[in-house]
Each structure stands twice: as C-alpha cells, then as structure tokens.
Amino acid sequence: MTPKAWIMTHLRELRRFSASGFSAGPVAEDIYEWQATLLGPPSSPYEGGIFLISIRFPPEYPFRPPMVSWKTPILHPNIDKPRVFHPLLVTATWKVGTTVEEEDNYLVDVARMCVLEPERFKKEARLMTDAHAIN
Numbered sequence: 400m401t402p403k404a405w406i407m408t409h410l411r412e413l414r415r416f417s418a419s420g421f422s423a424g425p426v427a428e429d430i431y432e433w434q435a436t437l438l439g440p441p442s443s444p445y446e447g448g449i450f451l452i453s454i455r456f457p458p459e460y461p462f463r464p465p466m467v468s469w470k471t472p473i474l475h476p477n478i479d480k481p482r483v484f485h486p487l488l489v490t491a492t493w494k495v496g497t498t499v500e501e502e503d504n505y506l507v508d509v510a511r512m513c514v515l516e517p518e519r520f521k522k523e524a525r526l527m528t529d530a531h532a533i534n
C-alpha cells in the first residue's frame with residue numbers, strides 16, 4: 400500500500416469509529432498534514448481543556464513514524480514540550496503496527512509524581528490546563 404493509501408485508511412477508520420472528545424483529520428487538501436483536537440476528559444485535571452495536536456505523516460509512512468507536535472501545553476508523563484517524545488515514536492524504534500500504551504511512560508519525574516503524589520499532580524496539571532487550554 401502507498402503512504403497515501405495507509406493514511407486514507409486511518410482517516411476512514413477515524414470517521415467510522417469516532418471517539419467522544421477527539422477529532423482528527425487533514426488540514427485543507429494536504430493528506431500528510433493533520434490537526435487533532437482533544438477535549439479534556441470529565442473528572443480529570445484536563446476537564447474543560449481543548450488541546451490541539453499537529454500530525455505530519457512522512458512520505459515513507461508507515462515505515463517512519465508521524466511527527467506529532469503537541470500545540471497546547473499539558474502536564475502528562477508522555478508529553479514533553481512541544482513534541483510527544485514517547486520512545487516508540489522515535490524513528491529508531493518505530494515499526495509498522497506500533498502502538499503506544501498509557502503505561503509506557505517517558506517523563507519519569509512526571510510519572511512518579513502522578514503515582515506517588517497524585518494530588519500534587521492533579522493540582523499542577525489543572526493549573527497548566529487553566530493557563531493554556533481553556534479560553
């Protein structure tokens with residue numbers, strides 16, 4: 400399959416199995432350039448936030464990972480400013496069919512705070528959400 404065919408398959412799947420609070424799709428006519436919008440889940444420190452994500456598929460997709468840029472600042476164990484720096488999204492470890500699990504944490508300090516100091520994590524994540532993700 401060509402890169403464009405892979406990307407079109409993902410787009411059809413997103414439209415067919417849409418998720419509440421999440422949308423993604425091409426920007427204008429460029430199938431390789433996407434924008435995603437994620438709404439902060441209820442009862443989370445991100446509640447009420449609107450988070451923007453930029454996704455750029457390389458011409459070698461799916462054999463090279465998409466470049467994911469988190470446009471809205473957020474406190475999360477897998478998100479480092481301004482890109483998602485999850486190890487599985489690095490070219491050296493990427494392979495077709497790669498998925499990222501929530502348990503796979505990249506930012507150890509933030510993950511540790513989330514587990515060992517949950518109230519502090521919620522407070523700091525809420526402050527960042529209020530400052531950057533709410534109009």
